[in-house]
Amino acid sequence: MLLIRCPYCEMERPELEFRYGGEAHVVRAAEPETIGDEAWGQFLYLRSNPKGLHAERWRHTNGCGRFFNCLRDTVTDRIFVTYKAGEPRPELAS
Amino acid sequence: MPDLTRSRLTPLSSLPPAVPGVSYSAAPAIARLLYRGSDGAVAAGAAFGVALPTQPCSSAIAGDRATLWLGPDEWLLLAPEYETLAVQQAIAAALPGIAHAVVDISHRQVGLRLDGPRAAAVLNAGVPLDLSLKAFPVGMVTRTIFEKAEIILWRTGPVAFRVEVWRSFAPYVMAIMAVA
């Protein structure tokens, strides 16, 4: 069971309190009606699914209830950083 | 027509039996209001009589009222029973034109108190958090889980906790405590 730092509670909390929310930074168009079928289909169904660093959404469902984002390595399962919803994806010092 | 205003039935009718090191009691009926909205938090606290804490997972008490931080724009307000309307009106009056929400959840959940040196161990049968005094000091409050039920856990003393749980989950939580 992972420990995940909630950027709102400002502490590490057990994974059991969280729900995974899929890839982060997938933006819903402000005017969906203007989006073509092909692009809309991609928005609905296609995700990057990288091997390695992945920006993804989590929600502290059984905690403060807030959605936030994190950078996780999909190979090692290690979470490098968590950040509040709306904040840009941080650059990791490699 | 019968008058049922005092006719209440809570799911805390059968508490877990006390064992050496921990005893259980049902918190009395109480007014519970969920206050939402950051903009008016200071004014709302002033109107309520207890400041809304800004430190995550902390609480404040004054007299017979308390405020519990649950999220960055979410507080649980506790007051004596039958003060629900008065509190709602006081906050509404203090926040003209400031966006906020106050919702009465007095009956949504029930309060269960645990007292004694084994209280933390019993809670840790289902709560995955570190409940040492260092990690979870007196006054700390948070939503978390107890096995498969969501609870609000509030440490009210070095060996005293209050569990707030949605009413239909209370029997489940108490049954596990009884065999922990």
Add this chain to the structure above:
Amino acid sequence: MRTGNGGRVDRSRRINFSFDGRAYQGCAGDTLASALLANGVHLVGRSFKYHRPRGFVAAGSEEPNALVDIDRGNGRSAPNLRATQVELYEGLVAKSQNRWPSLAFDLQALNDLAPAGLFGAGFYYKTFMSPRGAWHRLYEPFIRRVAGLGHAPKLPDPDHYSQRYAHCDVLVVGAGATGLAAALAAGETGAAVILADEQAEMGGGLLDERTASIDGLSAANWVGATLARLAAMPNVTLLPRTQAFGYYAQNFLGLAEKLTEHLAAPDKSQPRERLWKVRARQVLLATGAIERPLVFPDNDRPGVMLASAARTFANRYGVRPGERAVVFVADDTGYGAALDLHAAGTEIAVIADLRTAPSGPGFEAASGTGLRIMPATVVTGVSGNLRVSGVTLGSLAADGTVRGGEKIVCDLVLMAGGWTPAVHLFSQSRGKLAYDSERQIYLPGTYAQAAQSAGACNGTFELAQAIAEGHAAGAVAVGTPGTRSFAVTGAIAPAGGFHGAVPHDRNPEQVKAFVDFQNDVTAKDIKLAVREGMHSIEHIKRYTTTGMATDQGKTSNMNGLAIASAALDKPIPDIGLTTFRPPFTPVTFGTLAGHSRGALLDPVRQTPMHGWAAANGAKFEDVGQWKRAWYFPKPGEDMHAAVNRECRAARSAAGLFDATTLGKIEIVGPDAAEFMERLYTNPWHKLGIGRCRYGLMLNEAGFVMDDGVIGRLAADSFHVTTTTGGATRVLAHMEDYLQTEFPELKVWLTSTTEQWAVIAIQGPKAREIIAPLVEGIDLAAETMPHMSVREGSICGVPTRLFRVSFTGELGFEINVPADHGRAVWEAVHEAGVPHGLTPYGTETMHVLRAEKGYIIVGQETDGTVTPSDLGLDWAIGKAKKDFVGKRSLKRPDLVKTDRKHLVGLLTADPKVVLEEGAQITVEASPATGTPALGHVTSSYWSETLGRSIAMALVAGGKGRMGATLHVPMPDGGIAVTVTEPVFFDKEGGRINA
């Protein structure tokens, strides 16, 4: 046989027990293994494939052979327990496994005489291949009968199991010398320390010491003094009988604690076992080392055991495992064992040392004692079937050849093949092992987590060094580095060792030299696997099954690896080591399940009116976690009769229904209407205060995800209802959009599902029944029309009163604060009985709504259904610019005309009720492979209409009105007519009454 004195058992307390039906006596402090040996019983099991007689190999958790079944009766039984870990208690009943009809005479032992190769490496893949079909008929039933070890209990387990989360600064695994010193160093600083050990008594190998002393105390006394100090520290938790079985990410470990297994009369109110889920800042592994057997012909005869095991039995339990022993050593500790056995009264016939020039303190002491020592000597055979009767020795020449051989009579053979550090948990932690080629052992190399290893598991075998290393590691773990030295005398440390198959002069095709005792894998099998092309240890492991038994190869892995290495002519580290996985030793399902079984498997949620329904004979059904009243049978009624009566009452008078479980969300804030506008298909800005609307919610892909009636309480406040099962999902969906897509909206969402008890009263007399109880609300049809909501009171209790209907009748849903639910329900019921008010359950609710063609999300929908498919185009706010799912409704696949549409079905024979889920076709008896047009989603007997009704999703259904289709069933096709999915009161006169 029991020695005269010594050991840690209490000879004055005799314990009665039985093994395979025969009564024996042991002593308090015995394990089942030591007690059996004290009674001269060596034969305790039959092997997995060959059913060869087997005895004890080890004295601890690594024991591969002595698996027993312990039965306390009434379902309190457990198979596959290692007798070496079973503590003796009065009345213990143990049985051996994998034998028939008895241990001494096992018919399947004929397997041992089977032609060479029949059960050899890869036999699973070779023997059972043909003829085709024989697998299911013949081979599998046969294998299931003969294979396997113990039998799973057949009765439900009457005990309960507990779990606990724990956090600590330092978790020390293993309470031997190293672990005790580590716990002491960490504990003295006040840090929170958990010390876990698999044995009943902490002390590890120190409890086996006859001659060692530490700081002037005997080993046992040092253990006692150290434990007393630890026990006095409130910050230290001692967990004996606790196996650290799994090491997971971020220093999260699973510990299985046995609480009552050792008691003759356990307190049934106590948990039998407890799973500790420990999060440690630092983990300190002090898991010791495991002695290796030597792989020589017939090394599995009962009476052949590890030297360290014999030493444990003699020194710790006061049991002499034999009267005349041959000690076969490749490591100096074997001499120590010989000396201890000698002191216990066992005659040491000879010590055969595989090495040409033995040396070391053990060797010196044995020589000094005058024991007969034969260097460069190997055991080439063992006689005796049910018990060792002698061995054949051979002398080992410099070129590796063996020349035979003196025969020696004995009843005990000890094997001292050297020691393998127990790196299992380190390996589980994703640490990388490093190979020490000089000592030929794998050691912890690179750590992946905040952990340290100390003592024998770290390759530090010498006792004084191990204790000092443990102490230093404990100090480092709490951030106060420091060293301390310990004065140790009289301990013999591992030195030497051997890997692989011992050379012999026998015909290799005719002997069995076992590597893996539990899975019956021989040296020959591994060599065969290599010859047949398995070159990776992962392939060799799976082909031969070596290391794949429940002991995970604790005693066999390194020997297997060395044999493969020799056969491949490649160094050991080039072949690789198989991965150790949790659990270290088997963990019971009960422990893993913990509280989650029986009534506590999942929360059972009950409404405030549940007690009334139960007292009034309701049958309940599970709807998610909720118990809902299903129907209320009167005496003599079956479900059909009860539901028909309930339906008639609701249509003719009134029915009373508990609708509390419907999800409720309060949506409050200046942007509440705008938020509703974006999350539901319908328009909300213009909905008047006090009015309600049916809301339809889509996911972004355009498919129906939930629905419910929504009331507007104020300009900035909505009372939303959801389906019972959708309550959590809908709120999460709303929060997702509010927080991540529309964070600018000033609106907040609160679940009020449990704030309100909801009492639905439905039927033509609903109004006149509740009118006398309600205050502050004008119930008249013109002031409170269908789809409206008012606030007032009922019986003095504040209420949100909805005029809504899921039945097609005049109806109200009375929301009252939950604590008042039962009292108000009873008051309404009492007021209604003179009018014919009848409680009804979910089954009647389903029938009544189906008669009206009202859908149930999750029954008429399955996540691929659009509003248009359901005929709900009217619920779409066409003028709205956007709502979640709107764009998707225009996707090409969602506007096709051959999509499945919701229709009604009427059977040609009105008495026939279709089966829900049944497929629908054009032909009555379609050819095999004909795709179905759709399926029946809802089907009931309608008492109101005197005939069956059904709803269905049918391809192109809107264009098939009036057509005849068929529902093929095993007894033939059922003809149905396609209709609109509304069967009753299409004009809606009743609902607006």
